Amino acid sequence: MPSRKALVRQPSSRLDEGLVTHLERSPVDAVLALRQWEGYTTALARHGWETIEVAPADECPDGVFVEDTVVMFRNVALISRPGAAVRRPETAAVEEELARLGCSVNWVWEPGTLDGGDVLKVGDTVYVGQGGRTNAAGVAQVRAAFEPLGARVVAAPVSSVLHLKSAVTALPDGTVIGYQPLVDVPTVFPRFLPVPEPSGAHVVLLGGARLLMAASAPKTAELLAGYGYEPVPVEIGEFEKLEGCVTCLSVRLRDLYV
Numbered sequence: 001m002p003s004r005k006a007l008v009r010q011p012s013s014r015l016d017e018g019l020v021t022h023l024e025r026s027p028v029d030a031v032l033a034l035r036q037w038e039g040y041t042t043a044l045a046r047h048g049w050e051t052i053e054v055a056p057a058d059e060c061p062d063g064v065f066v067e068d069t070v071v072m073f074r075n076v077a078l079i080s081r082p083g084a085a086v087r088r089p090e091t092a093a094v095e096e097e098l099a100r101l102g103c104s105v106n107w108v109w110e111p112g113t114l115d116g117g118d119v120l121k122v123g124d125t126v127y128v129g130q131g132g133r134t135n136a137a138g139v140a141q142v143r144a145a146f147e148p149l150g151a152r153v154v155a156a157p158v159s160s161v162l163h164l165k166s167a168v169t170a171l172p173d174g175t176v177i178g179y180q181p182l183v184d185v186p187t188v189f190p191r192f193l194p195v196p197e198p199s200g201a202h203v204v205l206l207g208g209a210r211l212l213m214a215a216s217a218p219k220t221a222e223l224l225a226g227y228g229y230e231p232v233p234v235e236i237g238e239f240e241k242l243e244g245c246v247t248c249l250s251v252r253l254r255d256l257y258v
């Protein structure tokens, strides 16, 4: 059944200690980050999404990046096993919340590793980025969990960025967008549109033509507005310092059964 709920999680007071892999570390302003997070959740709510807060995990600096803890396909939640071991304690409360919402829950098991940020769904096609955080066993477990439900799982290499969705996301019509220098193999995607900024590669589909995007990608917003979309910009600069983007701050639940 269609639903419009989105899981979010308050930033930890230790956000500043979050992981950085492909960027130089720069100091994070925790107060500003909280304000930006509130702006992000308000934008979701304003566009019709009921936000559900997962219990905060102050001991987990990267907990705000809730997308990495689970992958949804229809009503089934595949709880991830984050590639960075320090992030594994983040999943327990997410699992609890999803069970409470009536999802059927599955898990990625050792030796599999999977970050939700590596999974891009376009219709029934599920692209899984294989790189620093998600391994071959993780991809195989996504296949085992979702192909019996009608998904087609396609592996895509990721080498220059943290996650597949750091490089590409998809427009409502299924066109995959990405900042080409950071996309390993654009030909994996049947329709690929290059965008002019790295953070322009990230859109969250709010419904209709509305696209939640980082305010740091104004040229891409203009490009997409020219194609008839309605960009909804949000400031997320403090999260970008930790390789976060608009997608990673929520998990949209569009097909809850109950």
Ligand SMILES: NC(=O)NCCC[C@H](N)C(=O)O
Residues within 6 Å of the ligand: 018, 019, 020, 021, 062, 065, 067, 068, 084, 087, 116, 117, 118, 162, 163, 165, 166, 242, 243, 244, 245, 247, 248
């Ligand atoms: N899905 C995402 O894009 N997640 C961002 C995670 C950033 C966090 N600092 C990490 O390295 O795990």
